[in-house]
Amino acid sequence: MAIVKLSATERRRASAFFTCLILALCAWIAITLSNSYDYQVKEVLVFKNSPQKRAFHPLQSDTVTATVKGNGWQMLFSKMNEQNRIIKVDLSKLDSEAYVVVSTQLNAINAEKAVDNEIIAIAPDTLYFDFTNRSDRKVPVQLVKSVNYQQQFTQSGNIVIKPAYVRIIGPSNVIDKIKFWRTDQLTLKNINEDVNTEVNLQAPDEGNVSIYPKTVQVSIPVDEFTEKTIELPVKLVGNVDFYNVKVFPQKVKVTFTTSLNRYADIDEEFFEAQADLNLWRAYGYSSLPVKVTRLPDYCKIVNIEPHNIDFIVKK
Incomplete structure (x- = not known):
């Protein structure tokens, strides 16, 4: 491939030419972007001054299309200003009407916009609402x-x-x-x-x-926990026929976790252990499982010893 060799004078001329070309292009872009344009963006509706005596439900989407008047720079960077794309619509007229015409509020809407580009139209322009008690x-x-x-x-x-x-x-x-x-x-x-x-x-x-x-x-409330063991009497439930029943043992050992701050205060009064005689009558259980049916929210059962108790029924 042939390599074109330029003299020092020719290189200076080429450099000056491309510099002028780039400056001209930048000037053209700047002039073009400084012109005024109408362009469309999506805006989210936010309602204010809602009626206090009427419940309402919008009959259209909360996103509208706004026609914005601004220069080319604003149009170019409009995609980067999503946090500003909120239109605040005043609903005070809903106390007497079932719709709001947004175009009548454009001056107030533009006054609240954080960026200097004017909204000239919104579609849909009329917002309709459904009302219930x-x-x-x-x-x-x-x-x-x-x-x-x-x-x-x-x-x-x-x-x-x-x-x-x-x-x-x-x-x-x-x-x-x-x-x-x-x-x-x-x-x-x-x-x-x-x-x-x-x-x-x-x-x-x-x-x-x-x-x-x-x-x-x-x-x-959060605290460090430790284990504690107490003895609980077993309460017999489900004795619908009022049998004379004796259980063995009559007490069980319950091990649970509790906070250090409450350790000394926790005793058997906070708990209740039960065995259901209906398991024998309905299902033929030969021993009854013990369940702790009442305990503080801040305690957690670790073990029950024994898990099952024997019983004698005297009819």
Whole structure:
């Protein structure tokens, strides 16, 4: 392949030519991008000033197409401004009407936009709503959690949620079916001390349902645990025919874990052990398994000795 050799003068001329070409191209791009254009972007509707006496349900998607007037630079970088793509629509007129014309609010919408590009049209321009009776009630909060404790540590008492109830507002046919409201999942790992944290409530699936407040305070008592053994009398249940029954032994040893802070206070008054005579009458059991049917939430059964008791029935 032939190699063209340029003299020093020719190289300077070539360098000057390409420099001018690049500068001209940059100038053309800058001029082109400085011109005004109309372009379309997707925007998400956010409602404000919702009617307090009417529950509503939008009859269209919460995403609209906005025609925006801006320069070429704004159009070029519009894909990078997704966090600004929110249109706040005032619903105060829904107190007397069943629709909202968005074009009548363009001045207010543009005034609230963080970027300097003007929305000149929105499609659809008219938003329609369905109305039902509005209901207002309180439901308990249900904590969704995934908690992992450090070895020999665990929950040592009841979880406290404040507030324990939240207020939900929305259509009666929706609100009346709600029995509780879940939180976002609280995920904790390797815990070895008390937990006090704020947890968000799950957002409503329906746009016409509101919850107050939107967060709750969650307290989880955590303590180091150790084992303790107590003797419990066995309570006989299921003796529907009132037989004279004697059980052997009459007490069982129950080993459980409890927190160090509660170790001295925990005794047999906190527990109840039962054996069901109906297992003999209905299924022919020759010995009855023992179950601990009552114990504190912060205790965990490790072992019951013996697991089964013998019995004598005198008819």
